[in-house]
Amino acid sequence: MPTSSLNIPPEKLPRHVAMIMDGNGRWALSRGLPRLAGHKAGTENLRRVIRSTVEFGVKYLTIYAFSTENWGRPLEEVRGLMSILEDVLDKELAELHAEGVQLRHIGRLERLSPKLQKKVLEAIELTKNNDRLVLNVAFNYGGRDEIVHAIQKIIRDGIPAEQVTDELVSQYLYTAGVPDPDLIIRTSGELRVSNFLIWQAAYSEWYVTPTYWPDFDQEEYRRALEAFAQRDRRFGKVSSKEFEASNA
Secondary structure, three states: HHHHOOOOOHHHOOOEEEOOOOHHHHHHHOOOHHHHHHHHHHHHHHHHHHHEEEEHHHHOHHHHEEEEEHHHHHHHHHHHHHHHHHHHHHHHHHHHHOOOOEEEEEEEOOOOOHHHHHHHHHHEEEEEEOOOOEEEEEEEEEEHHHHHHHHHHHHHHHOOOHOOOHEEEEEEEOOOOOOOOOEEOOOOOOOOOOOOOOOOOOOOOOOOOOOOHHOOOOOHHHHHHHHOOOOOOOOOOHHHHHHHHHOO
């Protein structure tokens, strides 16, 4: 679908969309399938969503693939999720690179196997100069952990307390150099932040859909972008209409 079919002025299109890809397990259970089948279906859908993101003209996409809390899931499911990540890197990397997608990892690599860490770092290195879409993969990521990690680095770098600002903290986050998300989409209807981009999402707009992630298609993505375009983003200030009225 070309960007023009969105009927959204370029200035109303979000630069950065973040997604909480929720509902894979419930999608599977509703079909009498094991939870891991839902994660595989969700991975298949991710291909379509990435393609739509490029077609819509969004420049940054962040996906919540595996949280620091997900280690508490059944061992078989955790192993399966690791296997899916490795499989995606093996099968999809070449195409993503050819399509101009720059892959970035946000979170901690330490708990991943050395083999998987190596593949992630190789993917980042291969695609680092691509600029059609920046894809942040939040894997072994937690918002609180990210902030703690940033504070630790600031302290280690010996920066005086009075020099710590919003801008400085942002430079120490995993997302340094990436604009904060304009729009966060959460599938499956849950109304929770789930420890995702806590700092960066301070003024993000949210779009929540009851659709499970494997069924989140291009049409629903389009509706989310069009809903965002109707929002009057205030950033803690008065609305643009109120401002215009008060200065009339």
